[in-house]
Amino acid sequence: MEGPRSVAPIITVFDHRGCKRGKADTEYQGALANGPEDEMLVKVTYKKVPLSAGFADKVLQQTLGTFGQAPAGKKAAAKK
Numbered sequence: 001m002e003g004p005r006s007v008a009p010i011i012t013v014f015d016h017r018g019c020k021r022g023k024a025d026t027e028y029q030g031a032l033a034n035g036p037e038d039e040m041l042v043k044v045t046y047k048k049v050p051l052s053a054g055f056a057d058k059v060l061q062q063t064l065g066t067f068g069q070a071p072a073g074k075k076a077a078a079k080k
Contacts, residue, residue: 007046014041 017039032038049055 006049006051008049010045010047012043012045014043015039 017036019039028038
């Protein structure tokens with residue numbers, strides 16, 4: 001089951017303020033801001049995401065494991 005919008009944003013935050021790697025940083029070639037933002041980056045990519053009940057359950061379990069609580073709708077359903 002795939003819909004026309006079966007992609008999701010994948011957001012990665014890089015923050016290496018104060019990180020000394022023992023060599024000059026050569027990855028970024030643009031103009032510097034001369035502040036702490038020169039050592040930070042937010043990368044956004046889009047990835048195809050499978051749409052299935054099994055995948056949704058897996059994501060829910062990972063989320064519950066991370067945050068330790070059920071969403072409001074799940075709490076109400078569990079009490080019935």
